[in-house]
Amino acid sequence: MPSDLVLVAKFGAAHGIKGEVRLKSYTQDPTAILGYSPLTTRDGRTFTLETVRPAGEVLVARVTELRDRNAAEAVTNLDLLVPRERLAGPMDEDEFLHSDLIGLTAVTTAGETIGTVTAVFDFGAGDIIDVARRGRKAVMIPFTKAVVPSVDIAGGKLVVDPPPGLLEDEEEPQ
Structure with missing residues (x-):
């Protein structure tokens, strides 16, 4: 598009x-x-x-x-x-277009790369970002200020402060 x-x-x-x-x-x-x-x-x-x-x-x-x-x-x-x-006027500081989020690199607060945002969903309880990870299962991350404290569209990344266990999984089967 x-x-x-x-x-x-x-x-x-x-x-x-x-x-x-x-x-x-x-x-x-x-x-x-x-x-x-x-x-x-x-x-x-x-x-x-x-x-x-x-x-x-x-x-x-x-x-x-x-x-x-x-x-x-x-x-x-x-x-x-x-x-x-x-699109209507300027957006608030914490408002983003889904299309602007897709493609951003997700990194932890420690600077470790998690993966790339591939989609944004709203199943009724708030937005969720889907992050594809190399060699691992994709992860769905709540798109809240507590879990995603920083979004830098111009810099191409967003920072994730993952709750315990969110990023823990086994490698994707070959």
Whole structure:
């Protein structure tokens, strides 16, 4: 993905017969996604959100370009992006875009390299970073100030103060 584009949402399954579609928003306030419309896909298509409404864990969206169920079904699982400069104002010191964290080197407070951040997840209890380690099992680390006291995007690293046992595992099987 070009570095100037940021993933902000993903189309889900069709909803009803009039072209509405489920939408997973990755914005802090899910309904704020409406303010970022039109949204772009990796292959250059553009989609304009007309309305969104909450529906449990997702939103239901009416999209100008989707006028029937077949059109809505055709975009299932499609990532939606916006140019970085369209994101709302400056972020707080402790706010980060997932795309900025992916690729950072994770090091311990003692300076030992743990691995590379490959993903950021939110399973409902806060963000978790997935760190790939050479020759060892990947580790999921809570992305809290207590466990990750320092993030240096420009320097390409984040510092981890791992709770006891977090990094203890056997080498990955060959």
